[in-house]
Amino acid sequence: METNRPEQQDFPLAYNAYAAFDAQSLKQLMQQRLSDNGTFTDQVFEGSNFNNLLDVVAYSYNVLLYYLNQTSNESLFSNATLYENMNKIVKLVNYNPIGVQSAVLSFQATANQLLEPGVYTIPKFSYFTINDVYYSFNDDITFVKATTGVEILSEIGNRNLLHQGQFVEYPIYISTGENFEEISLVSVDQDNANDPIDHNNIFVFVRDGSGKWREWKRVDSLYLEPGSSECFESRLNENQRYAIKFGNNVAGKKLIAGNLVSIYYLKSDKEVGAVGPNTLDNNQLFFYSTEQFNTIMADIRNATANVISNTQVNNISFTNSNASTNYSDVESSNQIKINAPNLFKQRNRLVTVEDFKNYILYSFGNIVSDVVVVNNWEYIDKHIRYLYNLGIKSPSLDSRVMINQISFSDSCNFNNVYIYCLPKMLQTNDFTYERGFLSLGLKDYIITKLETRKLATVELIVQDPVFYAVGFGVGTQDEIFSKTLNSDITSKTKLVVQRSNSSNLSISEIRGKVAQTILDYFSFSKVKLGQVIDLQTLTQDIYNVGGISSISTVRDSITVPGISLLGFNPVYNASSEDIQLITQNLSLPYFKVPYWYGTSSLLSQIEVVYPGQAETVVN
Numbered sequence: 001m002e003t004n005r006p007e008q009q010d011f012p013l014a015y016n017a018y019a020a021f022d023a024q025s026l027k028q029l030m031q032q033r034l035s036d037n038g039t040f041t042d043q044v045f046e047g048s049n050f051n052n053l054l055d056v057v058a059y060s061y062n063v064l065l066y067y068l069n070q071t072s073n074e075s076l077f078s079n080a081t082l083y084e085n086m087n088k089i090v091k092l093v094n095y096n097p098i099g100v101q102s103a104v105l106s107f108q109a110t111a112n113q114l115l116e117p118g119v120y121t122i123p124k125f126s127y128f129t130i131n132d133v134y135y136s137f138n139d140d141i142t143f144v145k146a147t148t149g150v151e152i153l154s155e156i157g158n159r160n161l162l163h164q165g166q167f168v169e170y171p172i173y174i175s176t177g178e179n180f181e182e183i184s185l186v187s188v189d190q191d192n193a194n195d196p197i198d199h200n201n202i203f204v205f206v207r208d209g210s211g212k213w214r215e216w217k218r219v220d221s222l223y224l225e226p227g228s229s230e231c232f233e234s235r236l237n238e239n240q241r242y243a244i245k246f247g248n249n250v251a252g253k254k255l256i257a258g259n260l261v262s263i264y265y266l267k268s269d270k271e272v273g274a275v276g277p278n279t280l281d282n283n284q285l286f287f288y289s290t291e292q293f294n295t296i297m298a299d300i301r302n303a304t305a306n307v308i309s310n311t312q313v314n315n316i317s318f319t320n321s322n323a324s325t326n327y328s329d330v331e332s333s334n335q336i337k338i339n340a341p342n343l344f345k346q347r348n349r350l351v352t353v354e355d356f357k358n359y360i361l362y363s364f365g366n367i368v369s370d371v372v373v374v375n376n377w378e379y380i381d382k383h384i385r386y387l388y389n390l391g392i393k394s395p396s397l398d399s400r401v402m403i404n405q406i407s408f409s410d411s412c413n414f415n416n417v418y419i420y421c422l423p424k425m426l427q428t429n430d431f432t433y434e435r436g437f438l439s440l441g442l443k444d445y446i447i448t449k450l451e452t453r454k455l456a457t458v459e460l461i462v463q464d465p466v467f468y469a470v471g472f473g474v475g476t477q478d479e480i481f482s483k484t485l486n487s488d489i490t491s492k493t494k495l496v497v498q499r500s501n502s503s504n505l506s507i508s509e510i511r512g513k514v515a516q517t518i519l520d521y522f523s524f525s526k527v528k529l530g531q532v533i534d535l536q537t538l539t540q541d542i543y544n545v546g547g548i549s550s551i552s553t554v555r556d557s558i559t560v561p562g563i564s565l566l567g568f569n570p571v572y573n574a575s576s577e578d579i580q581l582i583t584q585n586l587s588l589p590y591f592k593v594p595y596w597y598g599t600s601s602l603l604s605q606i607e608v609v610y611p612g613q614a615e616t617v618v619n
Contacts, residue, residue: 100199101198101328112317123308140305172261176255186241204218204232206255227247277321278321327366422529470597472565496607515606
């Protein structure tokens with residue numbers, strides 16, 4: 001007995017035709033199929049009931065196709081662009097995206113003669129207020145005053161930092177005793193937006209069955225910890241909120257039902273929290289205090305600690321000669337796409353110079369803007385040889401080399417790894433190369449973080465870059481061949497800009513924009529270690545100001561078409577070995593960073609003339 005079956009329908013579509021469909025093309029296809037069938041006719045008339053039904057079907061399909069396309073792309077690491085999806089994908093390889101990183105501030109401390117000799121402890125979370133923003137210590141700081149007179153407390157400033165923000169006490173959490181118990185750290189403003197919680201400053205205290213509080217340490221992964229380890233993971237999730245996760249007595253210690261958990265986090269002021277040099281001077285130190293916090297500190301602090309009193313702390317003055325570092329925002333999906341594979345390959349170990357570089361850029365985005373890492377052979381072959389060529393008989397006695405060697409190296413040097421860091425500092429109008437070095441406190445902070453990941457036989461030294469001064473410069477053939485170029489040439493050289501007849505910019509506007517273009521090119525936030533000084537790009541940037549027909553560099557009676565620069569080491573400017581005219585692109589060695597020499601006089605060195613006019617200043 002035959003069963004009546006519907007006639008097989010033929011859909012003559014290419015295998016990838018679905019990708020070409022949108023609402024309009026699908027509607028046209030349905031209209032064509034209905035017309036070919038001949039049963040219905042009003043589907044082709046706009047406004048008819050049947051036509052409206054086709055609209056609903058077609059546009060519903062278009063929405064579904066959009067979501068199909070989005071979810072198909074976003075499920076793959078190489079294609080994902082949305083932060084939420086990227087965050088979930090990299091969780092599979094145990095990658096923890098970096099959140100907000102507050103500015104940090106290095107400082108110096110001096111005790112006066114009224115503070116008696118002894119051992120003192122500045123309590124955890126103590127803070128200053130600077131221009132209505134907070135800067136806090138994130139740990140107890142113990143120091144020794146050895147003399148009865150005025151004493152510089154170098155150990156405080158060299159080994160500690162102030163972190164921008166104020167610590168906030170999160171409501172007590174009562175544990176349920178589950179395996180891998182998680183606490184979602186939810187802190188929002190009045191608009192329900194996430195508060196900027198500093199990624200590196202989340203602290204957890206647990207009160208166990210004994211009734212005593214204990215501080216639990218933060219770790220990268222619970223799975224690398226024994227079951228007895230009192231530790232927690234803190235991960236920034238897809239909602240940009242921190243998930244605090246505890247163990248299961250196999251991978252990290254498990255919370256017992258009824259344990260009290262107290263969390264403290266540093267709330268940042270983001271970009272407005274950065275401060276300039278000398279802003280800490282004469283500010284008073286305040287102690288963080290709540291009833292709960294005081295109880296916790298009484299349990300965990302060493303009973304022999306001599307906590308400094310309010311009266312005693314007033315005998316210590318704090319200053320900062322350098323500006324703070326810059327605030328760093330949450331790691332973007334594009335940054336995650338770059339960083340996640342690099343850190344996954346490292347397997348929590350720092351072995352190659354690329355491992356060190358990638359990890360430093362990942363972990364210290366609020367401190368460094370660029371990093372170069374070299375081994376001891378590369379350091380001696382390039383940097384030390386450079387110092388020898390300058391005429392320094394003992395390169396280890398160079399001021400910057402010596403201070404880092406004494407502070408961080410042992411007597412054996414063949415196993416050193418040298419880390420050149422360009423700090424991410426707040427920009428100031430009076431930049432000098434002396435302010436471009438990381439403080440000892442910042443260097444110690446970086447080294448301490450790297451210690452747990454590096455090879456046991458490797459010693460780390462955070463080295464300072466050589467700041468290479470650049471200014472306008474033109475030299476005679478005799479000066480070049482006899483090596484008598486000197487840094488004074490820059491003050492005698494000017495950039496002459498010829499204004500075109502069709503320009504609608506005033507003389508002062510052209511001069512100001514040209515000066516700003518040069519300063520932007522050599523901006524401390526843009527320059528890199530070992531970068532190429534690209535005169536072609538700089539020249540084009542100046543022409544892009546508009547209204548300029550030609551430029552030339554002039555000194556006395558010598559005129560050079562285009563831009564001619566003079567580069568030199570400002571510390572050893574008497575040496576003829578590191579001073580040169582730059583008339584074409586120059587690639588600097590890895591330890592050098594260019595900066596503009598004499599920013600305050602730049603505007604006066606730029607002259608604007610009309611076509612055919614003599615090269616004289618036009619006001």
